[in-house]
Amino acid sequence: MIPAIPLLHDALIHSARRLPEKVALACQGHHLTYAEIEGRSNALANALVRRGVERGDRVLVYLDNSVEAVIAFWAVLKADAVVSMIHPHTKADKLAWLLSDCRASALITDAHLAAVFTDAARRSKHLRTIVVSGSFDAARHTWHEGSVGWHDVVANERSDIAPARKNVDIDLAAIVYTSGSTGEPKGVMLTHRNMLTAAKSITTYLENVEDDVILGVLPMSFDYGLYQMIMAFTMGAKLVLEKGFTYPAQILKTVVEEGVTGFPGVPTIFAMLSEMKTIKDYDLRAVRYVTNTAAALPVKHILMLKDIFPTARIYSMYGLTECKRCTYLPPEDLDRKPTSVGIAIPNTELWLVGEDGERLTEPNAVGQLVIRGATVMAGYWEKPAETAKKLKPGLLPGERVLYTGDLCKLDEEGYLYFVGRLDDIIKSRGEKVAPKEIEAVLYTIKGVKEAAVIGVPDEIFGQAPKAFVVFEAGMGVDEKELRRVCQERLESFMVPKYFEIRPALPKSDNGKIDKKSLS
Known part of the structure; x- marks a missing residue:
């Protein structure tokens, strides 16, 4: 029987049982099927549990966008632990701070990052295990007494079955660290329900299907990048994962060869595309949608994207890590409301409040955006004061809604316009x-x-x-x-x-x- 999907990693399990031989991941010349990712993540999950990772433990994944990063993400969840994806450019002091802040019991990383993680790991009082992919030799590498090579640790583990599950959907699935506008990083706590709800909502309005091929060039430490994988695996689609967009000509070549249908980007990527003199040499007609998040696209970018991707639907979207996504602009409204970030995503409500906290009802009045729905975070990791500023009583007794800290306005039709950050x-x-x-x-x-x-x-x-x-x-x-x-x-x-x-x-x-x- 194909299981329901109450936990985030059931998305992978579900797709692997339906489509075991379908290619799930294309990454740097490697093509892995759903069955292969399912088996390898099972083995790593069993290895983590055998090495002492327990329910609710935090595990940092400090890797480039890679096959190992994808497998590690799902393995941590299958071990009933909490995953935190860390950008591979993170320096030693910050990595040490992150390890200490969430009291991580395990770190999954790669040998080429040893110059950074060695010092950070030695400073950690809680770290018990480091699983190292790449060139690892236990006889020569004494980075940490808990260091072990990826292949060594999973070689004798079962790949046909994951550890016995203990979590329920309100348990934490991930901590996504965000620096915000000021101060030290804050760990946004996301439950399995939070992340599944967000993935379902986004794939609904993007009309994702099993045949989609989704490009992933944004870091998986960035929730926008991470969700490309989650969405793809939820639908049984294929993810084309790249380390970044440093070499746009090579990326576009891959886009054409793999038949990419979903192209998520940010303004920096779109600016790079606009400067490519050879952009018309690539047949990009397979791309059926292009997405942008954070704020409305400048009109010049909209015109440029229409020219580059002539058959694509262009989605201007807006969100923040604390609730993943707030709004999207239906592509059919792009020409008449180009500066809007659209309407609430499915299964979410939004409204604006004034400085007195009262709900604003007049069109075009500027106020703070409030989000209500199952995508709203559980809070900031061990920061009750910061959490209290963001999560406040909602419409129903006992519920909390997200006060985003973003100033916006709603027009007469209920379309949202981003004005600015309160602290900006x-x-x-x-x-x-x-x-x-x-x-x-x-x-x-x-x-x-x-x-x-x-x-x-x-x-x-x-x-x-x-x-x-x-x-x-x-x-x-x-x-x-x-x-x-x-x-x-x-x-x-x-x-x-x-x-x-x-x-x-x-x-x-x-x-x-x-x-x-x-x-």
């Missing part, structure tokens, strides 16, 4: 200025490739908007022209006092513009 709002001349509004104007100027606006201290205004601008190759607009357009399109208190032209803007590991670095 610039207070200048006694007025509140949303950087997003200024950036939207800058993006309309021909030749502007990227734009970011922050508030900087100012003796007269308190804070003043400062704009950082990157031009497209071969294009140039002087500061005078930037200021002129802003003065024409914006209220006087919103016009940046300072402009800085740069060859590039700093990016986070997720490919987003890193405003903290600009500050």
Whole structure:
């Protein structure tokens, strides 16, 4: 009998029983079937349990996007543990902090990352096991007394059956660390129910099917990247996994060869595509949908994507790690509402509240976005004060809803528009200025490739908007022209006092513009 899917890893089990010989994963020249991923994850799960990993233990997966990362993710869940995917560029001090913060009992990593994880592991008081893929020699490698080679540890384990399950769907499945806008990283706690609900909702509006081939170029430490795998395996589709988008020509070649139908991206990736002179040489007609998350796409990006992917439906989406996804804009509404991030995802409710906490009912009134639904996180790992700021009483007794910290507005039809982060709002001349509004104007100027606006201290205004601008190759607009357009399109208190032209803007590991670095 094919099981129901009450736990997240049942998505893999379900697909492996239905489609054992179907290719589930294409990664760096390797093609693995659902049966192979099921068997290998069973063996690793059994090995983790044998080495002392217990129900609810936290396990960090510190790997590149790889076959091993995919197997490790499912194996940790099958061991009834809590998985946390860590970006492979994470440095030793931060890795040590993460190991300590969640008191991880195991670390799954690769030998080529030894220069980083060795020091971090030695500082950990709770780490008992390190499973190391790649070139591992127990006689030579003494990184940690619990170090063991991946292949050695799973060689004699059963692959036909997973450990006896103990979890239920309200137990934690994952901790996703997010740095947020300020302060130390926060561990977003997600239950099996949270993650299954999110995957179901997203695959519903994207109309995912078993025949889909989904591209994964974003890091799996980034929830947007991780969910590409979860969604694919939930549907029995194929995931084409790459380490990143550093070499776009090679990625596009793979997209064509593998017949990719789903292309998730971020503005950085789309900007790289727009600069490719050979982009028309690739037959991308198999791509049936393109997605973007975080905020509405600039209109110039929408036009560019329509040109590059002529047969694709383009989804502008918005979300945050604390609830995975908030809204999506139906592609049929893209032309008439290009600056909107759309409507609530299936099985989710949203509304706005004012500074007094009261629900806003007037169209286009700006307020904080509130999300209600089963995707809302369980809280921040061992941060009750931070959790209390985000999760507050909801409509029903005992329930909690998510106060996102994002300022938005709803139009007359109930479509959402992102205005800015509460902690990003610039207070200048006694007025509140949303950087997003200024950036939207800058993006309309021909030749502007990227734009970011922050508030900087100012003796007269308190804070003043400062704009950082990157031009497209071969294009140039002087500061005078930037200021002129802003003065024409914006209220006087919103016009940046300072402009800085740069060859590039700093990016986070997720490919987003890193405003903290600009500050």
